[in-house]
Amino acid sequence: MQEQEMEVDMADAVEASNLLQLIKQLLLEKAYDGVRMLFESAQESERNTRLLPHIAMHLYHDVCSENLSDEVNSQEPELFDCSDELLKLLAKFAPLQELMLELMERLEESSSLNVFGAHLRALQVVLQRQGRDKPQAVEWSLQSVFTRLRELPLPKYLSEGYDEAQARLIEQNEQVEDLLAHYITVGLFRQPLCSEILQHDVRAPSQTFKDCGLNRRNIFTCFFIQLLGRPLALLEMSHVKEDLTRTYVQQVTESLSQDASQCLGDPFYLLNLVEQRARWQRKLDAAKGVYEMSCRNVFLIEEKLPLHAVAMYYHSLFVGNQLPPNAPRIYAPLFLFESIVYLSEVLLKQQEPPLQYCGLRLVEHLLSTLGNPVLSSSLQLDVHKRFCEALCKIVGYSPQVALRQLGLHVLRQYVLVFDDQGKYLILKNLLETLQHDGLMGYLGGMYKDLVDKALEESGPLPEVYSGKLFREMLLLCVCVLPHDVKSDLLLHADRLCHALNILRYFAVRDKKDVTGFWQALPDIVRRLLDPLGKALNFSMAHYKAYKERVEKGQSASDDELMQRQLNMLAVNITNSGMAGGDGDSRLPDIGRQEKLEVLASSITSLETLQSLYLIASEKLEQSACLRRKAAQSDS
Template sequence: MSDTVDVVDLVSKLLDSGKYKEVLSVHNDEKYASSFKDNCWDMISVAVSKIQDETIVIKPSLYSTCEELLAIIVQKATPEEALLEFIEQVEVAKNDAQFGIVLTPLQQLLKKLTAKRGRSLEWSLNSISTYVENIPTPEFQLEGKARLLAECDPDIRRIIRVYSLIPPFYQPFIEELKAPESNVRTKQIIAAFLISLLGKPLIYLDLDVENNEQSEARLCCATIVKDICSLEKNILKFLEYVEICNKPDSKLKSVSDEEKAPYDHKEKLNMLTLSGLYYVVLASQFDLPDNAIPQVYTTEYVVHTGLLCVIYLLNCPEYGPQSKGLTLCQALVKRLSTNASQTLLSAAVHFNLCKALINVAIFSSYDSLRKTAVNTIRNHINCFEYGGRCMLIKYIISTSNHSGMIGYAITQLKNAIDDAFKETEMPPCFTYPQMMDLVKKVCHMPHGAQSDLMELSDQIISVLNFLRYLVIRDKANVTGIKECYSYIESYYLTTLRNALNLSKAHYEVKLKDVREGTDLVETKVSINVGGNPLDSIPDEQKIEIINSALNCFHLMDGLVARLSECITVNNVNI
């Protein structure tokens, strides 16, 4: 036992004192030869512990000595025992230099274990996955051209550095699998590992081809994708696993981790990693082998299953996944033929997509992503025939609960009807009685005359413009809009006029109070603007806000008057 302590302690002290030649000669010393071989396990951790991120720069001799010492241990140690220690050193590495220095000896040990490599290789790759996934996720606030600076971020530089170390480790094993009698399970083990690398943290990096096609992050990703394609010729086969991940009551047989097939491990193939895979394969313009995407799958299947990945990415709060979700969504929508059948909307995925896009358009922290989400909503709507467009627009109006988004949906409805007027026959979804249903849906004031008109301003202005357009455009009453005039006047315009009168009076009293200085002494009227109380702010700002609201009310008044005039001009008996 004393010999064991002596040789390990000796090696550690020699490394600390810079006696590197002596370190590398210990195993040849008859006094320590036997003990060295018996204690290789402990010396692995000693050698690795001496390495810090800056060691290769400030103490290159120490780094190279530790490298050589680990290579000697690979030759002297019992492979199975040394393998377990190297695997653990990968998982518990305290810095990237320790992670990197262990990969080569680990690879050499695996090469020696040709007969029993399968499980050992899987353990080794799992340890690498553990280390990679524990790297902190970068979150940058850069947009537009400033995104080109992202790769200067220390966290992103670290991710790229670690990812660059991984292909040299696994590629020799891929080369061996090119033989005709190669092991299918080993092939799947490596492929599952590579797919997992497309999840955290790589998915948080900017891989947009428009920013920098030759960025280091894209080059790392390109290597991984190329190697996946070399292992699995049909990349679309993994769409099946996307479906499995979205089945809440999946009836998979309960088996131990050792009995599971490599692709059944959820820590490898899950919605994050599969979404990363299909972003790369379907949307990010990486060079793929011609046979990687076979044409035997229906467009409907590829789009609907791919949209599950889009929805998952859009529901992530970070820039990277949201951006990739939008890019993938745009690519998938383009795959649908122009005027796609509304029967495709029997799949709930389209409505779930709408919901996810609306959330990004309203709540994303990034202005560029909000704008892209709005454009993507329009593109998604417009890829369908008129019946499908109408269904999606009605869904947005019913569920978004946001005046601006509802107003945008009503504008899309107006544009769809304008396109429909160019057809030889008006689509049934835009004719009476369906038109009456549309009018009732858009002419909705949740609290009648008591509604907050400022909160609903975008929606109301869009409704008034839509109705005025329809009254003026459809003099022949193709849509049956004339049958809706009575409802528009008696329900919507009457209610809106009353609401405007109440709101204007309300705000004018408040303006008078603020100007006369009585607002601070006695609050005669309290006002919420967009749900926020108009208190505790300077009087000048209060006056500005109230005047802006009054101007908005006057605009609405004018639009109501013009709409009523248009209806009267059309000689309708209201």
């Protein structure tokens, strides 16, 4: 019996070898239909298919690997197509692990969409054969697919940031078209696999808790979400306000989001894990290269599920309106808001403006869903501090004008969503820690508006808008001369203008001292108004004298204060940096005419500031007189 089996095996091996030679000969003769007939005709198909396991890898190396190239595709497209069909066929019979390794290598090295697609179709067959066995191998295969997408060339402006006009033409770029074509090809690859997973990889009735270990369903879930991150996230155009037709980017994003949601079951499930990853520091096991407990939960590992990709998934759900109709409704808006703040902070800290846009849009959407004010107790979460720091960095220093404007809008909405105590704590913390004068002036004006609104309402003022807390905040808002008389007034001009307007406002608005403004005024006069008056006179005289020296052609290199200011303003003129940078750095000297223009602009700014100073001082004096008269009449 054993001898008979050996004879059969030998006979099959001989027939298989003959079949391999026949296929090669037919390809050499360009008889591609003849090759197809070997596996499609009723007479030949059954016998030849039975022989494929013996020659599958030989067929791959000798035929498919050599012919699935760009050169063959351009010169002999029929040979390429025939080799493509053979590869998909032999994928059903070749040794799984051996062919899988070959396909992974070729996928990562694919030089074009055609070569990528051919090997991806074969990998689809291999993974269907693999089933739920060896999930690690499945993960490696999917990672090779993502590696190829990540390494595709893209225009630089995607990472540097682009405006609305560029966004409308983004899909017409050749490299972007190629990337989207690869994503669409991956979509065709994953569809039958996803359907099979949803049908067969289901939780057993006896299983109470979700299995978060390394299994096929979780691996594909991570893969879908990972695909929503870079590079696809760089193409996100949600910041374009005008209506657009449904773009390929939207179609790809929606499809991936839907697949991920279906595999997760509960689309909000990852939010609990986001807090674990972003808030709690887990121990790193250096030997294993993973964090504590992450071996039991694939969703806790950054390499498998990058947080920025998770953020883009929830951006698609909320901003892109891709939340499934059957999504649970039990989650409180406050929980969703606090969880999303973690993800928004992750996006705001990315280098690419498109991802920063998504972070702003994501938190903007969640802010709009909150019905009741958020209690100040929520600020005990450290993420609020980190979020504000990242947000203010964008508002103050982003080179993208539209991004700064949106960031300022989100910052205002974020502050206003809290109760009075929360608003006060946020503004006070920012004013104590920020270094950007324009933004600090804006926040001071925002506090003034909050006090104004509270004054209009009946009843006693909230504690944060009067008395000791008001005094502390007011001094932060208006006392902005860090170096007393020697302070650089032009460097702090924006905030000083806001401060003087705040003083003028309260002098007129609060004559009865409901807030405690007049009790704080002596400190303000001592710490701001008196030294500011002297600094204005000193700076005005200094700049005018410097201007005269420049007009006469005299060197002023010995005047470090003037040179520093000239350097700072020259930066703006030459667009070589941002104003308010390192004041001690020396820039190349600019021409005499340019110097005069810079100095004239500086003197104009000082005159404006001096005018506001005089108006505020006059209003304070007038209001003080009225208060004294009112006090005398009452007595």
